Amino acid sequence: MTETLRIGTRGSALAMAQSSTVAERLERAGHTTELVRVSTPGDQSQAPISEIGVGVFTSALREALAAGEVDVAVHSYKDLPTASDPRLALAAVPPREDPRDALVARDGLTLGELPPGSVVGTGSPRRASQLEALGLGLEVRGIRGNVDTRMRKVTDGELDAVVLARAGLARVGRLGVITESLDPLQMLPAPAQGALAVECRVEDVDTEHLLQSVLDDEASRVAVAAERAMLAALEAGCSAPVGALAGVVEDLDEDGRAVSRLSMRGVAAAEDNALLRASATGETTAAEQLGRDVAAQLLEAGAAMLSGPGSS
């Protein structure tokens, strides 16, 4: 194991905030860290993510890690492709932020207060299809860019509202711009939204154990494992409109004793774009099976097998 942990990060405000949080946590546990900026093609391109592919933000960071240029990589978990990289280990899933999507609308409006015909910006097919399914007569328009660029379109009057991940706003200290945190019953977040994935090289077991003991949160890890297993089973990549949210709940076993279980809901679109919903509760020790069960229900109900690159 190296003396100083070199943490690879993208240069965006969000990425820097995420990796700084991880660095601070490690420093507080007595380790020395250094942030190393890795530029990715996704940071330079303004093309829609549904065209350039979801791995665009994470692959350069993974290459730098595999090549030994850095020792740790911090990713927004939802941006990672579902296929694992055999060179790397998922060492930790830190405590997850609030996973909900958030509305940032003009004049402090909530979703229900936006008049029909209001223009809502999002580059995410998942958000677009769930917004349309609400039947509020909203016009959804594709957008890209960082948080500030997106919010400026609302301030400038080009859009009435945008939908963003609450966690991204929280990490850059902008929770104040949110006019409504969307109920997951109306808008299921992307699988793993609000969670970070902390990776190291697979042979670097000392670093893996260190990262796990300092950073990992069991409840976040199992919830995200179920959501990602659902996504993988749908073979959706993230361009398909797929939403999922799992969480540990307190339940009673057959003898009336308190036990923790994992509860999850999923949403996917059918061929005709109608939204299909499914849910299940299972053991926290079988998170991935739970995710696959919900995926199987969605497929049974006619979920369209959309594959291809994209964004949540």
Ligand SMILES: NCc1[nH]cc(CCC(=O)O)c1CC(=O)O
């Ligand atoms: N798709 C881009 C992306 N990747 C991670 C976040 C921040 C939230 C998170 O970590 O889930 C965002 C912004 C957004 O979706 O609004």
